[in-house]
Amino acid sequence: xxxxxxxxxxxxxxxxxxxxxxxxxxxxxxxxxxxxxxxxxxxxxxxxxxxxxxxxxxxxxxxxxxxxx
Numbered sequence: 886x887x888x889x890x891x892x893x894x895x896x897x898x899x900x901x902x903x904x905x906x907x908x909x910x911x912x913x914x915x916x917x918x919x920x921x922x923x924x925x926x927x928x929x930x931x932x933x934x935x936x937x938x939x940x941x942x943x944x945x946x947x948x949x950x951x952x953x954x
Contacts, residue, residue, distance in 0.1 A: 907939050 914935050918928040948954075 903942070907942075910939065911936065 911932075914931050915928075917923075918931050921927070921932060
């Protein structure tokens with residue numbers, strides 16, 4: 886497939902596909918906060934709690950690059 890290996894395609898899909906999915910999840914959290922009239926504090930709490938899992942995934946990627954795993 887135009888000179889790309891299966892690993893390169895999988896890495897590209899994982900990186901950009903999950904990034905797009907995470908952005909969509911942030912939109913869903915924002916929409917949830919808006920529809921629930923959560924206010925400023927409630928919105929911050931929603932983004933912190935629901936976004937914490939995404940932060941863990943990003944930290945895992947950074948740690949893997951730093952340790953060359």
